[in-house]
Amino acid sequence: MSFFNKVLASFGIGGAKVDTKLEKSEYIAGEVMRGKVEVYGGNLEQQIDSIYLTVYTTYIRESDDRKYTDIAPVKKYKVNDPFTIGANETKIIPFSIDLPVETPITIGNTRVWVSTGLDIKNAADPEDKDYIGVRPSKLANQILEVVEQLGFRLRKAECEQASKRIRNQYPFVQEFEFIPTSGVYRGRLDELEIVFLSQSEQSAELLIQVDRKARGFGGFLAEALEMDESHIRLSITTQDLPYLQEKFNQVISKHL
Structure with a gap:
């Protein structure tokens, strides 16, 4: 693979991509979430150090009499051990993780989503975001x-x-x-x-x-x-x- 393609991949161009597919779009707080992470190889072979899933939520923060919407992680999970994905190769990795019972309920303006990230050495880390509905425990x-x-x-x-x-x-x-x-x-x-x-x-x-x-x-x-x-x-x-x-x-x- 040419030096130029390696440089492009380091910026996330032509590199590996990720797509998480959850079993469903709504969960009860404390429920087990199941799904699969699909990793698509780019134009060259790459070393994937880890795949991590992070559950995020939004919350309101006040400062100087103004309100701002911030985000905070509820839980972060490591899905796999390091592996190599070849050019144009596809890997499917199933997962089963617990949605924390303290995950906020998605009511009003509160949003919850699962962010998937690939940790790739010397390259931009591709991400995927999937919004979910959360009902009370x-x-x-x-x-x-x-x-x-x-x-x-x-x-x-x-x-x-x-x-x-x-x-x-x-x-x-x-x-x-x-x-x-x-x-x-x-x-x-x-x-x-x-x-x-x-x-x-x-x-x-x-x-x-x-x-x-x-x-x-x-x-x-x-x-x-x-x-x-x-x-x-x-x-x-x-x-x-x-x-x-x-x-x-x-x-x-x-x-x-």
């Missing part, structure tokens, strides 16, 4: 359903930059903002916010903000000073599911 879904059963309606859901106070392994948290539309909390609360601080298949750590409705001058003063808000940390496990609605009722009622 079984436990998270039951938590959100119980909140709705208490008479709340989801008004907004967004991935936001996590403050230093609540930051865990990710720079973001997903916040769900509910308003009471029926039941005992209508007229007594302005809103209820739920943040998933951490999750596993068996448990979830929540931060709940109860925003009481202002009553009279004292209430409006408290609202202006944000004294009408209560923040509660709550741990939920699968053992709580039979009486989850009662548990939420007790927690919210204490902060009315």
